[in-house]
Amino acid sequence: xxxxxxxxxxxxxxxxxxxxxxxxxxxxxxxxxxxxxxxxxxxxxxxxxxxxxxxxxxxxxxxxxxxxxxxxxxxxxxxxxxxxxxxxxxxxxxxxxxxxxxxxxxxxxxxxxxxxxxxxxxxxxxxxxxxxxxxxxxxxxxxxxxxxxxxxxxxxxxxxxxxxxxxxxxxxxxxxxxxxxxxxxxxxxxxxxxxxxxxxxxxxxxxxxxxxxxxxxxxxxxxxxxxxxxxxxxxxxxxxxxxxxxxxxxxxxxxxxxxxxxxxxxxxxxxxxxxxxxxxxxxxxxxxxxxxxxxxxxxxxx
Numbered sequence: 001x002x003x004x005x006x007x008x009x010x011x012x013x014x015x016x017x018x019x020x021x022x023x024x025x026x027x028x029x030x031x032x033x034x035x036x037x038x039x040x041x042x043x044x045x046x047x048x049x050x051x052x053x054x055x056x057x058x059x060x061x062x063x064x065x066x067x068x069x070x071x072x073x074x075x076x077x078x079x080x081x082x083x084x085x086x087x088x089x090x091x092x093x094x095x096x097x098x099x100x101x102x103x104x105x106x107x108x109x110x111x112x113x114x115x116x117x118x119x120x121x122x123x124x125x126x127x128x129x130x131x132x133x134x135x136x137x138x139x140x141x142x143x144x145x146x147x148x149x150x151x152x153x154x155x156x157x158x159x160x161x162x163x164x165x166x167x168x169x170x171x172x173x174x175x176x177x178x179x180x181x182x183x184x185x186x187x188x189x190x191x192x193x194x195x196x197x198x199x200x201x202x203x204x205x206x207x208x209x210x211x212x213x214x215x216x217x218x219x220x221x222x223x224x225x226x227x228x229x230x231x232x233x234x235x236x237x238x239x240x241x242x243x244x245x246x247x248x249x250x251x252x253x254x255x256x257x258x259x260x261x262x263x264x265x266x267x268x269x270x271x272x273x274x275x276x277x278x279x280x281x282x283x284x285x286x287x288x289x290x291x292x293x294x295x296x297x298x299x300x301x302x
Contacts (some may be wrong), residue, residue: 001054001094003101005034006044012052014046014078021080025227029196034060034077034163034301038191042075043115047085047094054082055094057102059118060301061189066117066284067292068177074106076120076277077301093276096133100281103135109282117180118279119293127275137280139289141272143256146223148266150244158242160213161204164189170214170230180293184230189216192228192298200227205239213239216298217250224250228298236261253300257291 011031018026035042040061047055066073070121071079079099087093108114121142122130130136152158168185175181193200199220205213213231215223224247229236240262243252252267255276259269276293278286 001047001049003045003047005048006042006058006235007103010044010046010053011035014044014056017053017056017080017082019080020082022046026078027196033191033195034058037194038062040072041114043106045098045105047081047098049085055084055098056080057095057098059106059115062299063183063266064117065175065177065179065181065183067180069116071116072114073117073180073182074115075117075299075301076118076122079122079126095129096135099130099135100131103279103281107279107282117284117289119289120277121127121274122277123272124273127277129276131280135279135281136277137286139276139278139286139293140256140291142274142276143254143259144270144272144274145252145254145259145262145267146249146270147226147244147252147262148249148268150241150265152242152245155207156205156238156242158203158205158239159208161202162228164193164202164214164216166211167214167230170211174230176233180280180289180290182295182299184228187211189214189230191229192216203243205231205235207243213241215243217243217247218297221251223248225297226250226252228296233258233261233294237263237265241265253295253297255291255293255295258294 015026043292044058046053057079058077060077061074064071064073081095085094107113164186167189171185201217210236216228
C-alpha cells in the first residue's frame with residue numbers, strides 16, 4: 001500500500017472511487033475543472049493498493065489575500081476511502097495517514113508552504129472523524145439564508161452582463177488587509193463560472209453610472225444560488241436586494257459575522273449543519289480565522 005501524489009492517468013481510478021463512495025458519477029470535465037483548469041497545480045494525494053486507488057485526499061487551490069498577504073488557499077475536496085479499507089476512529093487508519101501526510105507536505109509547520117491557508121466545509125461524518133483524529137477544528141457554523149423579494153431604489157441599477165470584465169476593477173475595491181478573501185478578479189470569476197454541468201449568469205449592480213458590485217448567480221438550481229459577490233462589502237445588502245427584485249428568491253451561504261451586511265434585506269434563515277473547519281495540525285488555527293474569512297458558495301469545490 002502506497003501513499004503518493006497524483007500521477008497523470010490517476011483520474012479514472014479517482015472517479016471510480018468517487019462513484020463507489022458517493023453513489024454518483026464525476027465527469028472527466030468536472031474533475032479537470034476542479035484539479036487542473038485553475039492552473040495552480042494538481043494538489044491531490046491518493047492511496048494505491050494492488051494497482052487500485054483506494055483512498056483520495058484533494059484540495060482546490062485559490063489565490064488568496066490573507067490579512068493583506070498574497071498566498072495560496074485551498075478548500076478540501078473529495079476526501080474518500082474505499083469501504084473495504086475503512087477503520088473508523090483508529091488514529092492510524094488510512095484516512096488519518098493520508099490526510100496527515102498531505103497536510104505536512106503541502107502545509108508544513110516550518111518552511112515554505114504550497115498551501116498557506118487550508119479550509120473546508122466537510123460532510124458531517126467526515127468532519128466528526130477529522131476532529132476526533134486531531135486534523136481539523138471547527139471555526140464557525142455557516143449561515144444559510146434565502147433572500148426574498150427585494151427592492152431597488154430609483155438611482156440604483158441592476159443588469160445582466162455577458163462576462164466578468166469589470167471583476168478586476170471591483171476586486172481592487174473589495175480588497176481589505178483586515179480580512180481573508182479569495183481573489184475575485186476576472187480570471188478567478190471566469191474559472192468559477194466555467195464549472196461543467198452548471199449554468200451561471202453575471203449581474204452588475206451600480207448607482208447611476210458607477211458600477212458597485214458584480215454578482216455570480218447559478219441559475220440551473222431551484223432556487224438559484226448566489227455563488228459570488230465582488231465589490232465593497234458595504235454594498236452587499238443593497239446589491240442582493242436589487243438582485244432579488246429582478247430574479248426572485250435565491251439561496252446564499254455566508255459567514256455568521258457577514259449576516260449584519262443584510263440589514264434592510266428580507267431573508268429567511270435556514271437550518272444549517274455546515275461548519276467551516278480549519279487545519280488544526282499546522283494552522284492557521286480557528287481563532288485566527290473566525291470573524292475574518294469572507295466566503296460564499298464560490299469558495300467551495302462544487
